[in-house]
Amino acid sequence: MLRPDYVISMRPEELLHPAPEGLYCPAGDFYIDPVRPVDRALITHGHADHARAGSNHVLATSQTLDIMRIRFGEHYARTSQIADYGKPLNIKGVTVTFYPAGHVLGSAQIAVEYQGTRIVASGDYKRVADKTCAPFEPVACDVFITEATFGLPVFRHPRPSDEITKLLQSLQLLPERSHIVGAYALGKAQRVISLLRQAGYDAPIYLHGALEKLCQYYQSQGVALGELRPATSETTHQKTDFAGSLIIAPPAAMADRWSRRFPDPVSCYASGWMRIHQRAKQSGIELPLILSDHCDWDELTDTITELSPSQVWVTHGREEALVRWCTLNSIAAKPLHLVGYEDEADI
Numbered sequence: 138m139l140r141p142d143y144v145i146s147m148r149p150e151e152l153l154h155p156a157p158e159g160l161y162c163p164a165g166d167f168y169i170d171p172v173r174p175v176d177r178a179l180i181t182h183g184h185a186d187h188a189r190a191g192s193n194h195v196l197a198t199s200q201t202l203d204i205m206r207i208r209f210g211e212h213y214a215r216t217s218q219i220a221d222y223g224k225p226l227n228i229k230g231v232t233v234t235f236y237p238a239g240h241v242l243g244s245a246q247i248a249v250e251y252q253g254t255r256i257v258a259s260g261d262y263k264r265v266a267d268k269t270c271a272p273f274e275p276v277a278c279d280v281f282i283t284e285a286t287f288g289l290p291v292f293r294h295p296r297p298s299d300e301i302t303k304l305l306q307s308l309q310l311l312p313e314r315s316h317i318v319g320a321y322a323l324g325k326a327q328r329v330i331s332l333l334r335q336a337g338y339d340a341p342i343y344l345h346g347a348l349e350k351l352c353q354y355y356q357s358q359g360v361a362l363g364e365l366r367p368a369t370s371e372t373t374h375q376k377t378d379f380a381g382s383l384i385i386a387p388p389a390a391m392a393d394r395w396s397r398r399f400p401d402p403v404s405c406y407a408s409g410w411m412r413i414h415q416r417a418k419q420s421g422i423e424l425p426l427i428l429s430d431h432c433d434w435d436e437l438t439d440t441i442t443e444l445s446p447s448q449v450w451v452t453h454g455r456e457e458a459l460v461r462w463c464t465l466n467s468i469a470a471k472p473l474h475l476v477g478y479e480d481e482a483d484i
């Protein structure tokens with residue numbers, strides 16, 4: 138259909154649409170969080186399902202670029218460019234601005250603006266306070282692209298401080314046992330440690346080797362994590378050495394031989410999925426900690442209400458319920474059907 142000349146804003150679908158490689162902007166010829174290598178990639182954050190190695194040019198916040206370098210090595214891309222929060226950049230006439238997403242260190246929402254239309258691709262985000270990263274910044278837009286990882290009314294995350302209290306009480310009650318907390322290496326591990334420090338826990342915290350580099354990086358960026366020690370020290374042969382200690386490990390390490398060195402460990406797991414008791418039980422978790430770096434149902438719907446966009450596009454998660462909620466609240470909404478973005482481990 139021909140449009141009259143005086144209509145200058147373009148249809149949002151022309152500005153950004155799903156392609157097999159990821160969310161694509163034809164005018165700027167770039168992808169957001171592509172699932173395979175492309176010429177130009179804009180990356181929202183360092184989690185493995187959003188940041189992949191091998192693209193020619195990568196644009197991301199300096200912290201996300203550092204995290205990609207730590208995870209993939211120097212050659213994660215041919216060239217990289219830093220996007221500062223709140224500073225607009227021009228890509229072939231398209232204005233691109235990164236804003237904090239409150240998800241993990243360096244995480245960003247990406248605002249894409251062209252011919253009077255602004256779309257915000259929020260990546261993964263949350264609204265609760267988190268001292269390990271910059272807080273989510275609401276950005277007015279025509280289209281808000283939201284995740285829906287916990288996009289069902291049943292998902293309501295408890296207060297993080299209450300979950301940490303559970304862990305501290307267990308440490309006090311069972312001083313002869315060690316506590317191993319399974320936590321994803323980027324974001325969750327550092328957030329658990331930060332919350333423990335905020336609750337006044339000042340003993341050394343022991344780390345699985347896979348977490349050391351990222352914890353050091355967080356500390357270099359000014360995130361206070363207190364005294365951290367390797368849990369794999371050659372000097373600790375006695376099982377009793379770790380009695381009463383708190384050890385943080387990637388979830389995958391909890392079931393393998395590595396964990397057998399600790400005395401009668403209490404297995405804990407920090408994840409939004411721990412809200413589903415059945416899942417905690419099946420994984421043999423003794424102390425589930427419901428702690429998520431993603432929005433719960435209330436955070437999702439409150440954010441949409443606050444931003445009041447003309448359209449909401451819903452991706453990676455439980456799209457249907459959130460689309461329906463938008464429709465009932467007179468906001469046009471549709472699922473985006475992007476594939477490859479639900480890595481349960483990072484939740």
Ligand SMILES: [Zn+2]
Pocket residue numbers: 182184187240261483
């Ligand atoms: Zn993520």
